[in-house]
Amino acid sequence: MAADNALEGCEIPGIPGSMYYIPNFIDPQEEAELLNAIPSNRWIQLQHRRLQTQPSSLSKSNTLLEAPLPSWLVNPVISKFKSLGLFNDSPHHAPNHVLINEYNPNEGIMPHEDGAAYYPIVATVSLSSALCLDIYEKAQDGDQARPSSTPKWRVLQEPRSLLVTCGSAYTDTLHGISEIEIDEDLGPDTVANWTLLGDHKVFIDNGGQNVRTTRISLTYRDVLKVSKVGARILGRPRG
Numbered sequence: 001m002a003a004d005n006a007l008e009g010c011e012i013p014g015i016p017g018s019m020y021y022i023p024n025f026i027d028p029q030e031e032a033e034l035l036n037a038i039p040s041n042r043w044i045q046l047q048h049r050r051l052q053t054q055p056s057s058l059s060k061s062n063t064l065l066e067a068p069l070p071s072w073l074v075n076p077v078i079s080k081f082k083s084l085g086l087f088n089d090s091p092h093h094a095p096n097h098v099l100i101n102e103y104n105p106n107e108g109i110m111p112h113e114d115g116a117a118y119y120p121i122v123a124t125v126s127l128s129s130a131l132c133l134d135i136y137e138k139a140q141d142g143d144q145a146r147p148s149s150t151p152k153w154r155v156l157q158e159p160r161s162l163l164v165t166c167g168s169a170y171t172d173t174l175h176g177i178s179e180i181e182i183d184e185d186l187g188p189d190t191v192a193n194w195t196l197l198g199d200h201k202v203f204i205d206n207g208g209q210n211v212r213t214t215r216i217s218l219t220y221r222d223v224l225k226v227s228k229v230g231a232r233i234l235g236r237p238r239g
């Protein structure tokens with residue numbers, strides 16, 4: 001992809017196809033401003049996390065009703081994506097959809113794939129707390145893909161970092177976050193992006209542990225199918 005040059009040196013070793021980790025993608029003030037801007041009245045409470053979607057959730061046919069993203073999700077994050085060349089090759093040349101997930105300690109998300117509604121590039125900004133994303137190889141079960149029984153890799157996402165998943169890392173793996181309070185046994189042999197971390201000393205000094213606090217993630221994607229309001233009202237899509 002076009003971002004290859006800008007992301008050179010950020011590719012996570014060992015994970016095929018590729019995932020990139022950029023520590024300190026935003027600064028503490030940008031992080032605080034993003035946290036402040038998240039509307040408090042749009043959360044949907046699920047059993048093990050809460051979430052909101054911007055500008056809106058997808059229809060049953062995975063279609064997004066065309067609408068601009070709020071400006072606080074565009075600047076500074078999407079401007080920084082542009083300087084990295086991220087989403088240059090995606091159909092809309094920019095993300096048009098952001099999922100905001102909030103996890104308290106002991107909360108997570110089951111292993112899953114993000115699927116065919118999106119162009120295969122995902123950019124995730126982490127806020128507030130570090131935690132490990134578990135990456136599973138895909139085991140084929142008839143037509144159904146299921147995760148390998150244990151995670152093959154762990155990616156430690158520090159607050160203010162960016163994780164980019166693209167290509168076969170998007171299509172051929174599953175990802176999840178385990179419902180634990182403490183990420184244990186963190187070190188060079190157990191964390192795929194150890195050499196790319198902004199500050200691995202924090203984890204060494206803490207005996208290889210990360211005690212989670214509440215983490216919020218912003219997941220930027222390009223939804224492939226977008227419908228225009230006018231076309232919908234007329235019942236005739238006009239391209």
Ligand SMILES: O=C(O)CCC(=O)C(=O)O
Pocket residue numbers: 099101109114124133175217219
């Ligand atoms: O919070 C994250 O980093 C992952 C979220 C995720 O996988 C999703 O919403 O599809």
Ligand SMILES: [Fe+2]
Pocket residue numbers: 112113114175
């Ligand atoms: Fe996901």
